[in-house]
Amino acid sequence: MTLKFRELLEQRWDESGSLLCVGLDPDQARIPVEYHHHEDGIVLFLKDIVDATAEYACAFKPQIAYFAAITAECDLLAICEYIREAYPTIPLILDAKRGDIGDTAKMYAREAFERYGAHAVTVNPYMGGDTIQPFLEHPDGAAIVLCRTSNAGSGEFQSQLIDGTPLYQHVAQRAANEWSQHGDVSLVVGATYPQELAEVRAIVGDMPLLVPGVGAQGGDPTQVVTNGASSTGNGLIVNSSRAILYADGGIDGAARVAKETRDALNAAR
Amino acid sequence: MTLKFRELLEQRWDESGSLLCVGLDPDQARIPVEYHHHEDGIVLFLKDIVDATAEYACAFKPQIAYFAAITAECDLLAICEYIREAYPTIPLILDAKRGDIGDTAKMYAREAFERYGAHAVTVNPYMGGDTIQPFLEHPDGAAIVLCRTSNAGSGEFQSQLIDGTPLYQHVAQRAANEWSQHGDVSLVVGATYPQELAEVRAIVGDMPLLVPGVGAQGGDPTQVVTNGASSTGNGLIVNSSRAILYADGGIDGAARVAKETRDALNAAR
Numbered sequence A, B: 001m002t003l004k005f006r007e008l009l010e011q012r013w014d015e016s017g018s019l020l021c022v023g024l025d026p027d028q029a030r031i032p033v034e035y036h037h038h039e040d041g042i043v044l045f046l047k048d049i050v051d052a053t054a055e056y057a058c059a060f061k062p063q064i065a066y067f068a069a070i071t072a073e074c075d076l077l078a079i080c081e082y083i084r085e086a087y088p089t090i091p092l093i094l095d096a097k098r099g100d101i102g103d104t105a106k107m108y109a110r111e112a113f114e115r116y117g118a119h120a121v122t123v124n125p126y127m128g129g130d131t132i133q134p135f136l137e138h139p140d141g142a143a144i145v146l147c148r149t150s151n152a153g154s155g156e157f158q159s160q161l162i163d164g165t166p167l168y169q170h171v172a173q174r175a176a177n178e179w180s181q182h183g184d185v186s187l188v189v190g191a192t193y194p195q196e197l198a199e200v201r202a203i204v205g206d207m208p209l210l211v212p213g214v215g216a217q218g219g220d221p222t223q224v225v226t227n228g229a230s231s232t233g234n235g236l237i238v239n240s241s242r243a244i245l246y247a248d249g250g251i252d253g254a255a256r257v258a259k260e261t262r263d264a265l266n267a268a269r
Helices: A005-016 A041-056 A064-068 A073-086 A102-115 A133-137 A167-179 A194-204 A221-228 A250-267 B005-016 B041-056 B064-068 B073-086 B102-115 B133-137 B167-179 B194-204 B221-228 B250-267
Strands: A020-024 A059-062 A093-098 A120-123 A143-148 A185-189 A209-211 A236-240 B020-024 B059-062 B093-098 B120-123 B143-148 B185-189 B209-211 B236-240
Touching: A020 A041, A020 A250, A041 A073, A041 A250, A059 A064, A059 A073, A064 A073, A064 A093, A064 B102, A093 A102, A102 A120, A102 A133, A102 B064, A143 A167, A143 A194, A167 A185, A167 A194, A185 A194, A194 A209, A194 A221, A209 A221, A221 A236, A221 A250, A236 A250, B020 B041, B020 B250, B041 B073, B041 B250, B059 B064, B059 B073, B059 B236, B064 B073, B064 B093, B093 B102, B102 B120, B102 B133, B143 B167, B143 B194, B167 B185, B167 B194, B185 B194, B194 B209, B194 B221, B209 B221, B221 B236, B221 B250, B236 B250
Parallel strands: A020 A059, A020 A236, A059 A093, A093 A120, A120 A143, A143 A185, A185 A209, A209 A236, B020 B059, B020 B236, B059 B093, B093 B120, B120 B143, B143 B185, B185 B209, B209 B236
Antiparallel strands: none
């Protein structure tokens, strides 16, 4: 039987001793020059990144926009299949931030879980819980719902107070108390807002939190772990994409930055 | 020079005398049987739909999820190219409900405007205005921002009061007063919430509103026009997808329902 996202993630946290998620955002302009002349340069680059960083990773997270912009869905599929086959114990998160009415959401669930074989997909809560449900009803599905995102303007709506409580905390409450029936809901909270990370952790118990914003976006690993870890000392999927992929020193540099980031996170546990 | 979305739309409203947008959601299970055995069945079906309904349409709106679920981006590209070439005066809206941090949003803008040649793309406001900006900064770009969506659970967050005003009205205010610099921002407001449609119209002046929810979702065309039309009597892009695509009588039925829907909308102007 195939493990679902939450079980796989719990096992991987134990097995790897890592909270680091390696984000796969292949920007053609930044891929090392030695891959430029290969027909499958993106796939070769990402496979090398995956091989070099797997031992430091609790998850991999390809960002679909980087593939969709350049008509490279076949490359996304190739790297997803490679991760599933070569590293079957590492959860595969499709970062797509989908969200739509029920029948359309079912199509997005097919895209994430059937086409790409992801264990979980990021989704947007603005349209309400009935648009998240189709992702959870899929037999292979899990949803990672945007709560407090890492960008500078994320407070514009997410921090607005509703009955004295910011919107992102309402999202966290719904996620914890209503949407999550079988551990199949997680949340996105940016490393760039460590105080909010602590507030969300207080609401959601041991729910996994996907935390973008360390690395290129400047979030502090120590604060993330101090404020965001669960009662068991894990609970975090801390993503770094560009700082690893485009490290000085190419693939060796990527491995070094992945190891350093894992170690920086572990030093605070 | 290529007209941008808003200018093209204004011209098309005048030229067609129609407020109807034909949504292109090709569900394999519901496409007429005569297309099932063609290799390019989806494209042939959609071309026939486009040809049969163009005279009644102020816009076409393909829904990307229906193509992404079945590895049919090539079909989406084919129908987008067909619309651009055969009906260059009809605005092409990509329904994708994208939204992500700046660098990723730029990739989604490339997907919508460069890859598929859309005049506008639907986007989600939850992450804040800085995630909408990349769609507006693209030289060919326009954004249609989710405001009050047509689904039953849309009120879960959108109707929550912030300083006494529901969230969707805050989105409308930002769209009208901050994000829209050159008429390049529109909003989505569901036909299933006619009172909210009137409230949004009062906030946004003559901004175009994309209104899903007539047809299969049950919204009333008369209420939509009465509550949603702009001061010039247009201002609306009223979408119907399934009620047209899967009408009794195949392609002829689709043309009939499109004409009836256009007429029902016009009867209330």
